Amino acid sequence: MATNIIEALNWRYAVRKFSAERIAEERIQDLLTATRLSATSYGLQPYRLVMVNSRETREKLLPHSYGQEKVLQCSHLVVFAAQKSIGDTMVNNYIHSVSTARGVPESSLQGLADHMKGVFAGMDSRQRREWAHQQAHIALGTLLTAAAAMKIDTCPMGGIEPAGYDSVLNLETLGLETSVICALGIRHPEDTNSNLKKIRYDASEMVLTL
Amino acid sequence: MATNIIEALNWRYAVRKFSAERIAEERIQDLLTATRLSATSYGLQPYRLVMVNSRETREKLLPHSYGQEKVLQCSHLVVFAAQKSIGDTMVNNYIHSVSTARGVPESSLQGLADHMKGVFAGMDSRQRREWAHQQAHIALGTLLTAAAAMKIDTCPMGGIEPAGYDSVLNLETLGLETSVICALGIRHPEDTNSNLKKIRYDASEMVLTL
Numbered sequence: 001m002a003t004n005i006i007e008a009l010n011w012r013y014a015v016r017k018f019s020a021e022r023i024a025e026e027r028i029q030d031l032l033t034a035t036r037l038s039a040t041s042y043g044l045q046p047y048r049l050v051m052v053n054s055r056e057t058r059e060k061l062l063p064h065s066y067g068q069e070k071v072l073q074c075s076h077l078v079v080f081a082a083q084k085s086i087g088d089t090m091v092n093n094y095i096h097s098v099s100t101a102r103g104v105p106e107s108s109l110q111g112l113a114d115h116m117k118g119v120f121a122g123m124d125s126r127q128r129r130e131w132a133h134q135q136a137h138i139a140l141g142t143l144l145t146a147a148a149a150m151k152i153d154t155c156p157m158g159g160i161e162p163a164g165y166d167s168v169l170n171l172e173t174l175g176l177e178t179s180v181i182c183a184l185g186i187r188h189p190e191d192t193n194s195n196l197k198k199i200r201y202d203a204s205e206m207v208l209t210l
Numbered sequence: 211m212a213t214n215i216i217e218a219l220n221w222r223y224a225v226r227k228f229s230a231e232r233i234a235e236e237r238i239q240d241l242l243t244a245t246r247l248s249a250t251s252y253g254l255q256p257y258r259l260v261m262v263n264s265r266e267t268r269e270k271l272l273p274h275s276y277g278q279e280k281v282l283q284c285s286h287l288v289v290f291a292a293q294k295s296i297g298d299t300m301v302n303n304y305i306h307s308v309s310t311a312r313g314v315p316e317s318s319l320q321g322l323a324d325h326m327k328g329v330f331a332g333m334d335s336r337q338r339r340e341w342a343h344q345q346a347h348i349a350l351g352t353l354l355t356a357a358a359a360m361k362i363d364t365c366p367m368g369g370i371e372p373a374g375y376d377s378v379l380n381l382e383t384l385g386l387e388t389s390v391i392c393a394l395g396i397r398h399p400e401d402t403n404s405n406l407k408k409i410r411y412d413a414s415e416m417v418l419t420l
């Protein structure tokens with residue numbers, strides 16, 4: 001499997017131009033299943049995956065995307081949106097899920113709950129926000145790697161105006177804010193970027209051994 | 211491949227107790243190759259992977275790891291360390307690599323270089339720092355997913371004292387600071403956590419469609 005995953009990651013590149021073909025819904029659902037399995041700190045999953053299917057909504061996002069037409073052209077558009085309220089309520093919801101899924105009383109999870117609440121209480125609001133966005137970026141890494149394994153093309157995009165996205169998507173009312181987005185689709189045969197040599201620092205430069 | 215990657219991600223869990231077995235170096239090198247292929251914003255790879263092999267160094271890290279013995283017991287320990295200086299020098303180094311790898315003159319990349327420098331010039335120091343740490347978290351997601359595909363066990367750990375790690379590992383002198391760490395190894399047969407039901411919010415809760 002090592003060869004497979006390395007080949008898949010070499011196959012992946014940030015698509016510049018998508019074809020007009022759409023990805024089958026079943027494959028998208030599989031990719032979202034994989035993404036939902038991403039690791040998060042304490043398992044708290046402090047984000048949501050917003051699929052923007054509406055053409056009209058995507059047109060409203062374009063001005064907040066520095067004109068990157070991929071937002072319109074891609075087959076599917078995923079917005080990773082971090083939860084804004086990080087603290088007791090989030091922990092209580094999670095504890096409730098653990099209790100239900102594992103068939104254990106919530107009272108037996110009190111120590112875990114108190115520990116997590118204490119960690120967040122020890123952070124200021126910006127640290128909590130950074131933490132949530134970092135978790136969304138782990139999920140982006142999971143999605144990109146799983147998509148490569150499934151031969152689904154992607155283009156992650158950090159260069160957008162998050163506040164514009166929040167406004168168009170009404171994320172404020174959902175207690176969310178835009179973290180990073182990713183276009184999904186099928187590479188256009190004319191996208192010459194697919195042939196460009198990947199630039200990666202050598203292991204000798206990237207990996208330090210102590 | 212969708213089934214395979216979903217199975218792999220379901221197999222993965224945050225290992226609580228590692229066995230004493232070591233992972234073969236060749237497999238670790240494959241995993242690092244996969245991790246180096248992670249996507250980063252503009253391809254800039256603003257982090258390094260620090261492998262802490264020395265037992266003595268790991269013992270010094272333990273007090274900065276809230277006593278989590280996995281830091282000592284795991285087969286391999288990876289510290290994702292973000293670069294502290296984000297700006298012109300980083301961009302120039304990258305442009306030099308692109309020029310060399312693709313056999314194009316650096317002058318032909320001037321527009322790209324100016325664009326990237328402009329983006330960083332528009333950020334304050336904390337935003338640049340957040341950006342670098344987010345990129346390290348994408349790489350963590352890549353490593354965790356690739357490791358699962360390779361049946362290598364992992365335990366990502368965000369709950370450490372980064373400043374203590376920086377100090378023990380002398381990262382300041384390398385222009386780096388600790389972002390997140392990940393233990394690699396082989397799950398201990400007595401680690402009952404491997405049997406616990408994974409807690410993930412349902413697609414109906416996690417995925418919003420607009």
